[in-house]
Amino acid sequence: MKPNVKRIALTLLLAASSAMAAAPSPVAKIQAMLAKPKLMCGRFDQSKQLAGMKKPLAANGRFCVVNGKGVLWRTLQPFPSTLRLTRDEIVNYQGDRVAMRLDAKTEPTVRMINSVLFSLLAGDLGQLETLFEVDGSAEANSWNVALKAREPALAKAVGAIKLEGGAYVKSIVMSEASGDRTSIVFSAIQTGDGAMTAEEAALF
Structure with missing residues (x-):
């Protein structure tokens, strides 16, 4: 996988996971705990x-x-940058300028990445379980999930992923085969029409 596409894939999976949990086990209990708003923003x-x-x-x-x-x-700090991920494309903005655009019709990697993204968002557990080995547990108000990619190419791109949360995903840790480790904590979650700024809405 090209380095720039790899970074996009990692960011994509993290962002997607912040909205919906991946395919945990026990699936039904964790899905019942998750809020599924039509619009959600946060830090x-x-x-x-x-x-x-x-x-x-x-x-x-x-x-x-x-x-x-x-x-x-x-991304606001240390350097402003915006990534917009839709079903058909991945677009990276630097300010008002489009720095990179990857089209799913011409770039097979984008199609694979977006397949994972929208499976996560739609809660398509069957699709996710074909791509990842899953292990997880749930308690009264919290859950945790570990994902391990089945395919070598996907494993090389995303490594192993761990998620923790309750009604929303609270944290994600991604450990790559290279030894790199990314941790993300989500906070200040807002839902509904007022969650998104006018500037953010304009990008859709």
Whole structure:
């Protein structure tokens, strides 16, 4: 997988997972615990520990998930950048300029990535379980899930993923085969029409 597409795939999966949990076991109990709003936005704080480096790389920003439309992932610090993920394409904005556009019709990798994304958002457990080995548990108000990709190419791109949450996903840890480790904590979740700013809505 090309390095830039790999980074997009990782970001995509993280953003998608913030909206809906992946295919946990026990599936029914965890799905019953999850809120499934049509529109959800919130804050993310990300820490990426690169293999061989002592100090992790930190970033934060906002994300929005719009059911049926896609995901908006806006990094605010340390450098502003926006990623818009829809069924047909992945677009990266630097300010008002489109820095990169990947079309699912011409880029097979995008089609695979978006298949994972929309399976997560739609709660398509059958599709997810064909791509990941899943293991999880649920208590009264919390749950945790571990995902391990079945296919070597997907495993190389996303590694192993762990999620924890309640009504929403609270944290995600992704451990890549290279030794890199990404942790993301979600907070300040808002749902409904007022959750998204006018600027964010314009990008859809």
